[in-house]
Amino acid sequence: MARTAGSHSETTGPRVQEAALRLFARQGFAAVSMRQIAAEVGVQAGALYNYTPDKQSLLFDLMRGHMDALLAERAARGAGGDAVSRLEEFTRFHIRFHLARPDAVFVSYMELRNLSPENFAVIEGLRRSYEDELEGILRDGVAAGQFDVADTKIATLAVIAMLTGVTTWYREAGRLSVTEVETIYWDMVRKAVAA
Amino acid sequence: MARTAGSHSETTGPRVQEAALRLFARQGFAAVSMRQIAAEVGVQAGALYNYTPDKQSLLFDLMRGHMDALLAERAARGAGGDAVSRLEEFTRFHIRFHLARPDAVFVSYMELRNLSPENFAVIEGLRRSYEDELEGILRDGVAAGQFDVADTKIATLAVIAMLTGVTTWYREAGRLSVTEVETIYWDMVRKAVAA
DNA sequence: GTCTATAAAATGATAGAC
DNA sequence: GTCTATCATTTTATAGAC
CATH class of the missing domain: 1.10.357.10 (Tetracycline Repressor, domain 2)
Known part of the structure; x- marks a missing residue:
């Protein structure tokens, strides 16, 4: 099945959750930035908002x-x-x-x-x-x-x-x-x- | 004993500690700003740095x-x-x-x-x-x-x-x-x- | 779905007047 | 000792191109 380049919704969503969980656990919610989560996932910060409001x-x-x-x-x-x-x-x-x-x-x-x-x-x-x-x-x-x-x-x-x-x-x-x-x-x- | 107007070092120090403790406990260290602590004490943010580096x-x-x-x-x-x-x-x-x-x-x-x-x-x-x-x-x-x-x-x-x-x-x-x-x-x- | 770019606000900390 | 003003970053979140 062909897929649009740059589209990874089936994997990125869970990866955002995993990265957020790991970072929140280590540093605390307030100390973690959206940019940090995005970097861990390997996307830019704006892309996270496709997965969470x-x-x-x-x-x-x-x-x-x-x-x-x-x-x-x-x-x-x-x-x-x-x-x-x-x-x-x-x-x-x-x-x-x-x-x-x-x-x-x-x-x-x-x-x-x-x-x-x-x-x-x-x-x-x-x-x-x-x-x-x-x-x-x-x-x-x-x-x-x-x-x-x-x-x-x-x-x-x-x-x-x-x-x-x-x-x-x-x-x-x-x-x-x-x-x-x-x-x-x-x-x-x-x-x-x-x- | 006369004291310079605006000088309250004998009381402000402990009050900074108390305010910080209360706010850190309620909101967490990372979620509390220095301005918030200062507001609780009743001074401006810059004044806090007389009591903590x-x-x-x-x-x-x-x-x-x-x-x-x-x-x-x-x-x-x-x-x-x-x-x-x-x-x-x-x-x-x-x-x-x-x-x-x-x-x-x-x-x-x-x-x-x-x-x-x-x-x-x-x-x-x-x-x-x-x-x-x-x-x-x-x-x-x-x-x-x-x-x-x-x-x-x-x-x-x-x-x-x-x-x-x-x-x-x-x-x-x-x-x-x-x-x-x-x-x-x-x-x-x-x-x-x-x- | 992801990117770049940016808006709008907040942050820790410092400088210098009083 | 406290104030005002400010610097230099960083923050969350959004807009629009691709």
């Missing part, structure tokens, strides 16, 4: 894409089993998912304040619904006498903070595999909420 | 001040007692200290990548020495058979991530006092590392 939308689309992927993967998993096994599955999933996309995690946690108020509300809602799943597991476990936590909401946030923290130190070239890291954190989570 | 130094001084205060408070406390009581004291201290200065915590954790390489190395060193105290407590507890963790370094980072996460949700007007929050988190930390 503005810089804010670029950030929002990255964050929404990340949250959508997170929730889609959760929805694809059965919620069967007792609270303990569901908590283990959630813990291992959270670590595996987050370690697989460190740039998206970094941007999603650090750039919330650079979202417009409307965009912030959307991302905040998605984040909340992810937390709600974990809180549901903890609540069920407390009701079943398997867990003992003073406050399920605080325990939810404490567990997520602990698990997400893994992204600040884990390196692929390090001494531990992802599965080993999952096991170490699951051991701490299990004990922290145990009855 | 440049914007980078303003950020570094805020972060170093925060880390120095953190380490100074730790040094002022005795390290006596067994590992369990030392861990409880560390946990309660960490929460209390961090909840008392949310802006400085936010800036210190979010703006590391906006530090020059030399400045980053300094802050990183200070942060490391804070973590080392916690790791020492965990190691002592493991040696005494009071704690059981698979990896003291990972447990250190996991505990700190969990505790620091409190700053993302705690509000002074909320239903829990700082002491109640300390107790809830101490309960989770204690169990997470228990033998």
Whole structure:
């Protein structure tokens, strides 16, 4: 299929997103210029506006894409089993998912304040619904006498903070595999909420 | 003591730091302009350069001040007692200290990548020495058979991530006092590392 | 779809008057 | 110590040629 010279819409769009994600993660949204993103992609700055109406939308689309992927993967998993096994599955999933996309995690946690108020509300809602799943597991476990936590909401946030923290130190070239890291954190989570 | 009209060096300096801290915490270092800081203080932009050689130094001084205060408070406390009581004291201290200065915590954790390489190395060193105290407590507890963790370094980072996460949700007007929050988190930390 | 060129505004930092 | 004025860049975003 012949194509007009200089036309690369099928590849440039994703490349803009990838370049923006990588640069936002390393330098922060506000510190990255559209020219810098364009240079990374290999086009001129003006060409970026074929793929995003503005810089804010670029950030929002990255964050929404990340949250959508997170929730889609959760929805694809059965919620069967007792609270303990569901908590283990959630813990291992959270670590595996987050370690697989460190740039998206970094941007999603650090750039919330650079979202417009409307965009912030959307991302905040998605984040909340992810937390709600974990809180549901903890609540069920407390009701079943398997867990003992003073406050399920605080325990939810404490567990997520602990698990997400893994992204600040884990390196692929390090001494531990992802599965080993999952096991170490699951051991701490299990004990922290145990009855 | 008479003073030249327009001279306020005794009050302006601290006010520049306070304004910069507040604005950096809310909008991020890169998104805040020197003019914005000046407006918050009530002076013109040029006057800021009587108090800082440049914007980078303003950020570094805020972060170093925060880390120095953190380490100074730790040094002022005795390290006596067994590992369990030392861990409880560390946990309660960490929460209390961090909840008392949310802006400085936010800036210190979010703006590391906006530090020059030399400045980053300094802050990183200070942060490391804070973590080392916690790791020492965990190691002592493991040696005494009071704690059981698979990896003291990972447990250190996991505990700190969990505790620091409190700053993302705690509000002074909320239903829990700082002491109640300390107790809830101490309960989770204690169990997470228990033998 | 990409380019060049440019508009319009904002930025960090400095000079010199007071 | 603060002001006004300004420099030299850089910024986001758009217009129009190809």
